[in-house]
Amino acid sequence: MNKYFGSAYQFGTLGGILSVIAFGILAWMEPDPTNLNLIFGYVITPISIFLALKFFKDYSNNGFISFAEGMSVGFVTYCLIAIISGLGIWIILLSFPELFEEIKSSKLEVLGSSKDTIISQVGEDSYQSTLKNVQSMVPFDIGLNDAIWKIIPGLFFTIIISIILRKNPN
Template structure:
């Protein structure tokens, strides 16, 4: 069976990235830095996904396509890497959150403390109703909600990283 190198390589890199992402989640939690309290723009997945997308696209371009890679191929390859990595890490997060009972409790505590540091101006900017609704819903947070939020954030991060790297790594044939 002859599979497309774009699919085969992207799946391989996505699987490894997903397992590594999950390991980093667990490690961050146990070293005392709750992984879900990290701002999305400082998230380790930006760098991790960037590395795995870059090397998967570079391998596809250099070893299977004679130095050529179109933007759309980069987006598909990057999308596969991100979707797999994000799915694996979110499923792992769900399992870990179910196993480690203090995971959700520590998140609720830390997020409550964080929200209580907001100034009146910040609350007005967000909207008092939205702020109060989020604060009141915090105790009912469960691992499914956290995993889904983590998954969606990862897709957003991965989408932008894929765009950037697809532009950087692409090479079209010279006519």
């Protein structure tokens, strides 16, 4: 099993740790680091997946990788990124409750300033539901949201990278 997932463990862990570090740095620079951290995730996730698949292909599988192997290694990689990043962000927000309150107030401010636009696009009920959800938000919600937004693009990038790197023995 280590043959298949050794590189996934390494690059998934590295990607998750880099994502948590990026959140910490962005929190120091911005009042609401969540949006910029999502963008960072769109960069680090495909890089981590590519490196995990490339290292698996070149160093563990004699230069070959099937689509199924690519999907398996990629799945483990982006899930590790998501788990480590989500847990790390959750722990940071539990450790620094004032940061969480800043993020929450920033999201409420954006909702308030965009109220008319949001209501015209999705209706009053959707706006009120979103407002209620943001008001009842807890630190775990932010960590979970970050993890989900690592998994969804991770699947997409894994499919593409697995197809590009695929090379089966003849």
